Amino acid sequence: MTFNPxxxxxxxxxxxxxxxxxxxxxxxxxMILVIAWLATRRLTNDVHPGRWQTFMxxxxxxxRDQIREISQEDPEPYQAFIGSIFLFIAVAxxxxxxxxxxxxxxxxxxxxxxxxxxxxxxxxYGIQRQGLLNxxxxxxxxxxxxxxxxxxxxxxxxxxxxxxxxxxMMSGTVVVAVLISITPFLFPIVLQLLGLLTGMIQAYxxxxxxxxxxxxxxxxxKKINASTNTNHPAASGPTQAGGQ
Amino acid sequence: MQDIGLIxxxxxxxxxxxxxxxxxxxxxxxxxxxxxxxxxxxxxxxxANTITRTLFVGMAMIExxxxxxxxxxxxxxxxxxxxxxxxxxxxx
Numbered sequence: 648m649t650f651n652p653x654x655x656x657x658x659x660x661x662x663x664x665x666x667x668x669x670x671x672x673x674x675x676x677x678m679i680l681v682i683a684w685l686a687t688r689r690l691t692n693d694v695h696p697g698r699w700q701t702f703m704x705x706x707x708x709x710x711r712d713q714i715r716e717i718s719q720e721d722p723e724p725y726q727a728f729i730g731s732i733f734l735f736i737a738v739a740x741x742x743x744x745x746x747x748x749x750x751x752x753x754x755x756x757x758x759x760x761x762x763x764x765x766x767x768x769x770x771x772y773g774i775q776r777q778g779l780l781n782x783x784x785x786x787x788x789x790x791x792x793x794x795x796x797x798x799x800x801x802x803x804x805x806x807x808x809x810x811x812x813x814x815x816m817m818s819g820t821v822v823v824a825v826l827i828s829i830t831p832f833l834f835p836i837v838l839q840l841l842g843l844l845t846g847m848i849q850a851y852x853x854x855x856x857x858x859x860x861x862x863x864x865x866x867x868x869k870k871i872n873a874s875t876n877t878n879h880p881a882a883s884g885p886t887q888a889g890g891q
Numbered sequence: 892m893q894d895i896g897l898i899x900x901x902x903x904x905x906x907x908x909x910x911x912x913x914x915x916x917x918x919x920x921x922x923x924x925x926x927x928x929x930x931x932x933x934x935x936x937x938x939a940n941t942i943t944r945t946l947f948v949g950m951a952m953i954e955x956x957x958x959x960x961x962x963x964x965x966x967x968x969x970x971x972x973x974x975x976x977x978x979x980x981x982x983x
Contacts, residue, residue, distance in 0.1 A: 814961055
């Protein structure tokens with residue numbers, strides 16, 4: 648019994664190996680793409696949209712609402728990144744009900760790759776918003792003494808993100824495999840149902856945490872703006888007086 | 892040969908202890924977080940959405956310590972480097 652989908656070689660040609668992780672990752676990406684293409688092929692403004700269009704609009708609006716609630720901003724710049732991460736992990740975890748399928752999120756290489764995407768996206772969004780110098784200054788806040796701790800925190804939360812998803816998905820596979828050898832019939836099914844719930848929650852948490860990390864790189868700028876506004880009361884003073 | 896028995900028994904005992912002790916702390920923490928969140932929802936039902944979202948994120952954070960312990964236990968049982976070393980030495 649191999650728990651790591653990296654070790655299952657599906658196809659080999661010389662040095663080139665295709666393992667189960669790669670295969671299922673590409674299958675999931677193809678599946679999401681084809682379903683999205685089929686669903687958005689005939690978009691209508693009609694009062695009665697098709698069932699696929701309704702479903703897609705529902706998913707997208709849920710993602711947008713969640714992003715808006717966390718960042719308190721327009722979700723437009725983030726929804727492609729956060730939404731793709733959420734959809735990929737959710738589909739990868741939910742497909743565990745298909746026999747013979749190994750979730751690619753149960754391999755540390757997939758989750759590390761996803762976490763590195765988040766690790767790179769945070770400074771990208773931060774620099775885009777604040778400029779390079781202001782973003783780098785954020786690491787030396789509140790004092791220069793905190794610089795190493797901020798950097799360690801940045802790295803350790805990325806590792807935590809990867810290991811959390813990997814541990815949860817791997818534990819589901821391992822527990823079901825152990826239970827099948829002890830109590831074969833009913834109990835593994837119950838735990839597999841629990842695994843579906845866990846997988847969905849993990850996808851949600853991964854996306855939410857990614858958004859929280861990105862927001863933390865943006866929020867610092869808002870606080871500075873707020874403090875500069877209070878330093879210059881003349882700018883906002885007349886309007887307040889007029890209002891009263 | 893004695894090394895194999897020693898490493899095997901120590902690995903398995905340590906794996907059991909790791910997951911046993913390592914799950915106590917997060918279990919207490921999650922129970923406390925859930926109880927607090929439930930009483931908060933009972934007091935402010937309007938804020939249930941925000942509280943639930945924060946609860947999920949916080950619980951994932953708390954749970955990750957237990958997951959680390961689980962990963963370490965799995966490494967000790969299935970991918971123990973010392974075990975591999977001793978086995979390869981005995982085999983070679």
